Amino acid sequence: MVFVKTHDISELTSELIGKEVVLGGWIEDLRKLGKMSFITLRDVSGISQVIVKGELNDNLGEINRQSVVSVKGIVQETKARDFAFEIKAEEIDVLGKAIHPLPVDPIGRVESNIDTRLNHRALDMRNQKTASIFKLRHHVLQSLRKTLAEKKFIEITTPKIIGSASEGGANLFSLEYFGKKAYLAQSPQLYKEQMTIGLERVFEISNFYRAENSHTGRHLSEFTSIDIEAAFMDYNDVMDVLESLVMDVYKFTAENCKKEQEVIGHTIEVPKSPFEKVTYNQCIDELKSAGEKIEFGDDLLDSHLRIIGDNHPGFFFLTDWPMKLKPFYIREKDEDPELSRSFDLQYGYLELSSGGTRLHNPEMLKARLKEQDLDPAQFTDHLKAFDWGMPPHSGWGMGLDRLMTTLIGIDNVREVVLYPRDPDRLSP
């Protein structure tokens, strides 16, 4: 069967009354009233009512909810309460049957558990709430790319299969690569830094991998990261970039995704700018006042971040971390070498982003590697670039999935990832 849609459902208007249209979509609801039937037909753009009468109704045959059909018919006035007009069907073809019982209810009258929905994710995408989340995610990505391009960042794609697991920090997944051991990249960190020597400002939006056995609503083994790296910028400059990106995402989606917000049942509220900047030292003071036993140099536990998050609701930067808590590539502050030019972007207790000014002096970088018990020999390829005119540079990485959860006010990243991967879930 070959057919051409003349309209998406959202393109139908009362002005088309009397005109013939061809639609394609899924039967969301079906009410047979003997000599006539009502079909609510949904495509990605919207929903409309189709009415079937006469001979066509008598020969309707096998037709059921969630099957995909093409409908040829005439737009006409309606008595329906929920629609401004309707389609009087002249021809209905079933293009693909839905076999019942279906494992989840796409209309959402009975809401399924996240586990059941994830096991049948494609069908879950006919649930308007789920679909709206991923439409929103699409708009977030659009907004990010637009803003970064305007700020003269060039989009790059770095390898996800890497030969050395030496960046430190998170555990990496390893795999067999033609007889050699390879790893899945945990971040584009080293590559994006290298790119600043020719492209100056780069960004990447890609999936990265962490082999941490984490069971929380904010950790996944595979997650989407937004990364930037910019030559001739200090950490304050890239904080500004980050802040305007977040602001733009909120403004853009608040403005352009009204329908999605309505379906999700959450109103996007544009945060106040500028974001507050709270230093690590200030956090330590706040935690001490709250009765926590903590000293300079201690890492902030989740329980600590909950306290800090309560003191500073919404977005804020947590800046100037001790050098000893930061990776080897982070640069110290000239006036206080114990402190680093670094920051996290927090949303309450939730860490969204981490970044800072990088070391660009190769000798200092090698010294820092040794300090952190890493072997400079493992970084030969990376360090080469630092002898070719490495500019001072800064950057950050931000978890897109976590950003999404702040945007729609939910607390589980699995809701905003199509097919989440965690220690217990590898399929579908």
Added chain:
RNA sequence: GGGGUAGUAGUUCAGUUGGUUAGAACGCCGGCCUGUCAAGCCGGAGGUCGCGGGUUCGAGUCCCGUCUAUCCCGCCA
């Protein structure tokens, strides 16, 4: 990795101190119905009560083990 909670129909759930043939809602199938719109009315199908042991005259219910999910903590970003 540690702890809490849960697992009963396709889905979401109820199921009393252990006691007849395990129920509801939505969905599904069949019948009636020319204005439905969470349609209505009538009828029907659908269950290895996660799995394996045990206690008992008798287990969805109690005990042990195991698997799975989920939430929290830890790790981590």
